[in-house]
Amino acid sequence: MKPLYLFLFLLFLSPLMVCGQSGSIRGVVKTSDGNPAEFVNIAIEGTSKGDIADKNGKFEIRNVAPGNYILVASFIGLENTQQPVEVKPGETVTVDFILKENTKQLEEVIISGRATLNKEDNYVAKMPLRKMENPQVYNSVSSEILKQQAITSYDDAFRNIPGVFRTWESTGRDGDGASYFALRGLEGQPALVNGLPGITNGNLDPANVEEIQVMKGPSATLFGANATAYTSYGGVINTITKKPYFTSGGEIGYNIGSFGLNRITADINAPLSQQNKVAIRINTAYHTEGSFQDAGFKKSFFLAPTLAYEVNDRLKILIVTEILEEERAVAPVFFHSNRAEPLTFKTIGELNLDTKLSFTSNDLTIKNPRANLQAQMVYKLSDQWSSQTVISRGSANSNGYYSYIWADAEGDNDFGQYFTYVKESRTTTDIQQNFNGDFKLGSVRNRLLIGLDYFTQEAVNNGLGYVFIRNVTPQGGENFISPDTGEELAPVYLSRASIDNLLAATPVNNSKLTNNTYGAYISNVMTITPAITILAGVRADYFDSDADDFDQFALSPKFGIVYQPVLEKVSVFANYQNAFNNVAPMQVADEDGNNQRLKTFDPEQANQWEVGVKTNVLKDRLFAMVSYYDIQIKNKVIGDVNNFYNYIQSGKVESKGYELEVTANLFSGFSLIAGYSHNETKNKEGFANDFYSEAGRAPGGQGPQDQVNVWATYKFSSGNLQDIGFGLGGNYASKYRVIDNSITGVFDLPSYTVLNASVFYNPERFRFAVNVNNALDEEYYIGYWSVNPQKPRNIVISMAYTF
Template identity: 35%
Template sequence: MTSSLPPSRLTTHVALFLFFLLLGHLAQAQTLLTGRVTNAAGAPLSGASVGVQGTNVGTDTDSNGDYTLTLSQGGTYVVGVRLLGYLNQEHRVTVKAGEKQTRNFILVPGDRQLEEVTVQGDRTNKFSRKSSEYVGKMPLSNLENPQVYATVGKELLTEQLVFSVDDATRNAPGLQKMWEPTGRSGDGGSFYASRGFVVSSQLRNGVAGGVTSTIDAANLEKLEVIKGPSATLYGSALTSYGGLLNRVTKKPYETFGGEVALSAGSYGFHRASVDVNTPLNSTKTLAFRLNGAYTYEDSWQNRGYAGFAKDIAIAPSLQFQPTDRLTINLDAEVYRSTNVGKQLIYIPFDDKVENFGFSRADQAPLDYRQSYQGPGLTQDSRSTNLFAQVRYRISPSFTSTTYLSSSRSYSQGRGPYFYMISDITLAARDSITLTTPGVSTLLRNDQSTRDSRRQTYQVQQLFNGDFQLAGLRNRVVLGLDFLRLDSNIEFFGGQIDAVPINALDYNYRTFNKSAVDAAYAASTPPSYPVTTKINTYSAFASDVLNVTNKLSVLAAIRVDRYDNEGGLLYFPVNSYKQTAVSPKFGVVYQPVKDRVALFANYQNSFNNQNSSFLDAQGQLSVTKPERANQAEAGVKLDAAGGLISATVSYYDIRVQNVLRIVGMNEAGLAISAQDGTQWSRGAELNLTANPVQGLNIVGGFAYNYSKAVDTDPNFNGRRPETASSPYLANGWVSYRQPTGALRGLGLGFGGNYASDNKIVNKASQGVFTLPSYTVLNASAFYDLPHYRFAVKMDNLTNEHYWIGYTTINAQKLRSIIGSIAYKF
């Protein structure tokens, strides 16, 4: 009999058959511990952490409060359960090898937490985080959530010897770093691309908490990369159409413990970090935790001549639990940085790519290792974040949570940057005609900040409920939110000089503090102030309704009142107010309960625009908020007792109401229309697995197709310059010896791939590309009860590669770092 399927589809069906056959094999003859976690009223508690003391075996309860633990062998174990808002509970359970044992838990309200006790060795999907209380503003397991998100936990960061959020993001599928942190107040931290749009890390534990410089991972419990337009729960001011990054921080716990670590390596890198936790009273209702780090690194480009970064991060945290119902958390993040900005090279907007004689960064006559500047062009950056969280359990079914957040950033100092200009354009600026393509000159510029400050204040009130209504389970969040952005920033600067590129024995150190100070003393540079003040008042509601045991639906809505008080944004901005409504819908069906979930969602975001514009009829038209609408569907998998977790999705984002300039009138005023569109669609895969004991795998793949539609002819039909690479992939494979004399000894290997990135893509200018790259990394570690030894090598093959949007930013060559930690 001959198959009627084409070869490609037949291969796919065979692969799927073998895949599920493998899952079935893994599920056989396993030693299982199952049960249900409920409150005193018998209501199931989802998202509770269930773990086996002295092992890495752990999971989270599903929507029915059920859990399943896969044990490596039979025996007697101490099983613990913890859930925010309830007292921790432990029980001793005996399980026979190859059999299933059941143990249920009833939790009592209270908020005392214990550190998760783990000893490496037993089989577990340790890099998988199966639930989040932040993504949906309620405790919700991944399989129950119709939204796509990726989580990078501290276990993976420790194994990879990761010290910053920037390096942590390389484990998130579909996320690509595009711009280094500048340290400037007001923007500061790194910028990334997600689903074709620019995004930055502006949120900490679900509320405002931006950092202008490199964000240290010293107090990072996990990084949540939430995909797609998410204004319904998070608003539009701190998110983008591509999603958001939420940093979840380490919390105090009831026992004394911590670690200190020292690290050193290539390019003068050295680092000291500390994590200390202690109870402050005999009843252990008051606990304090301090995370901190000092990091220094020279530039890898001509080390010692110009670039360096010196960063200090201090993050104290206090938790007070006066009663079983009330928990108060007070946190702070203090960042201080003195640095020289990474070398950013722009292409002038009035320069055509054909004038260069090349169209790719790897063809440019730039010296990859050369720093085209001298000493002293430093900038001081400060970020201070203060947080308060008050959580009160009103009843077993209802909880009130109040957040207060204050974020302040400050910067002062130099910001060097460069233009790679063609000989043709440079000659034309001097009224000289030249026709031979080529580049032989670099324009050296500075954009400084002076006493620049930005303050963000947020007050958020949440009421969470988990209750039965007409026999159906409802999980509800009602929220009120106030956000104020207050900017008082001054940029100033301009071109300092022009120098030949790669001239033999040329002294590039003449672009330094003395030269810039002298240029500004001789002629006052132009200033570009930003003095806007914006208030946003919001109310939102979300409900997850369990229609059946396997089917749940989500409905949410946000009403947002935007009040821009006006000011200066390089030019005067009139005050204006706008109201926007952002809905969200989702559905999840689990054909195999707690193992396979089919999901679909509709998500929305918006961007407030200026109050009016001049239309083609010469009339002032009221500007509507720009909108992005996403439709997405996919499957989430948590198979083989949680040893294999995966998400596959396809999304389609349409941006509408894009304001575009269509011409000029007789008075020289811009004529605009608000009918532009951008399409962004693609597919993503996220995978974590533990196929055999001691072996763990993390992987991801993303494809994104972006296109500007009905917009400026210069961009129409083209991929936006900020959309980054259309193909991205990440992977990490590690093995840790689970037993014997070398228990805790491990190796890890992985890397990232990105396809070509068009950083210039205009009809008038042409196309300039950053070439594709594959960067490989490796680590080795030996984790003992009180010591951890580790070494990592990044960029194993010494790959020359660049990141950027509208910029060329060469990335670090091969580096080696070693570390030793003492745990107590």
């Protein structure tokens, strides 16, 4: 046995002996105009050793055996640069690279999606972390993908992200008028812009989007609860805006398409000072569009000026402004159940909904103007510490008509249509102070975040009540029989004058509500060894509302671990994440309605554990990730089936599933994004027969259990077809149970497959493309306890000139 012990000892000792004799290579990569070049791969030719330049262009390759090597700087889409280097025992040699490209040219390549798939991100962890070392799962859609797919609607971008499904289109109504999405089976809405609150009651415009991120799982530790009031325990949607650069450039674009689509965009960047680094970038869009149904339209104007000022090497200032004016005629949500009686129609075929009917008119519109302002100051305190001070101010408004269709009584073909006039303004202010440190304690690298967060929101509601207008049938019939009295009422026309006449008798809301949240958080990423990284963080959150003098306190922890058996190539990770929601007090009473009182509740909680593997292989040309998650939600407030006037905090919901993502740039001109997700969401504890919380049943809004997304493009780089390319992809969704209850029965939206295709011509400065969406003209639906038909086949022709 002694020889075996000796062998094991030498086997263990040999790497230490090699490391003790090895050297290192470090340096900086810059563009031709002298700016740091991020994401550039630095590799030792003929070996697996290498590094990726950080945001300052710096790289370092450690534990290199003595000898002569060729050092290669590579960037997908650019020509490789080589330099010879000699490494001596115990010494560090410096090798710098200067690329042929300037900052603007490099940025264009980065935006095109050909940059490293393991790029560093500053938003998900609120500190610079590469994908391979971050234990949290996140997916993103770049501005280049938006161009490839000729996406003119922000919502359509999410067809490229696994495990995300739109369940409800934007209604524009007050409070939660943005589109709803199912993220890992749990409801959510877009809520963050550059990691800060960015509320909206209507649509978002993609003109200023650099990237859309979906940070999977509960994420309150860093982002809180109220700043993400309508986000999901299954994920947080963060929109990253375009930033200025310090050379002149821009793009003018025009889209024309089916259903009256006309869209003009401009992206103009200009340096404002020859001596100082000051630049402005303006993105703007004018959009008009009709509908595939018999009524409905959208008209909007968007303007987003952004100013960047690099005062010196230590201080940087960024000011982001977004202004949107929007008016729409919105098709009502079609609720085909009253949620209390057995369903009359149990399938799409039985319901027989005419998909071309809008059940509205273009005279009944809603306006959703919004404005967001963000100011950020980053100051480098030292080589190890930096300070970030940010302030965000947002406003979102709803002003116009909102309508829904409801099955008042089951057993017939009549569905009641109700209208209200919403008039609400919502303003938010968020102030954050973050300190980021990057230092070593002994041999352990620490990347420490310490942050303070103050968030306040004011909502003023002066809208009207709801009024019954008419009964409609799914086939377009109508009558005016009151669901309450059974008498026939006078006909009502879908005009402003007619609807206003009925709404005049409804009460006017006159409410003003202010909420304040005070948060403090700390998070640390510890690199124990080059292969092992541990993340730990916690948030303390105090919520104070002037409604009924209500306040709550919550803690939100987060943990994660990453093990890289092959550095920068294979990453095994696990995480625990938490989120919470402040639950407002509710008026309750005894069973007879007497003894009215205010009842308070604890914060609702969601806890997730997740495990998975990330791979980044083939010289940074293929990234793949697979993960399994389990989310448990507790403290949900549900109605008391034994007392109509009471609420009980005993509901529990479970969401489990797995996701797969693949991103590839396998060879020149080719790119691929693909994903698959499976989710099972159900109530774990609730009341028997209760529509919302019956145990073992789907709660609603969870989306299809299985989804697939694929998009591939190829562009010819030589020959007679040079600069011509094509794209092909689509989405599959399994059947989706929008109603699941033992009394009402179940209702499934059918599965569907939608195929999209594109042909384009894209030389250096010009792009012309024809995109066909839903090429096979599939009839399909989305819903949230509802049935909402989607667009048939449509064509978008896009043109753009870059300068």
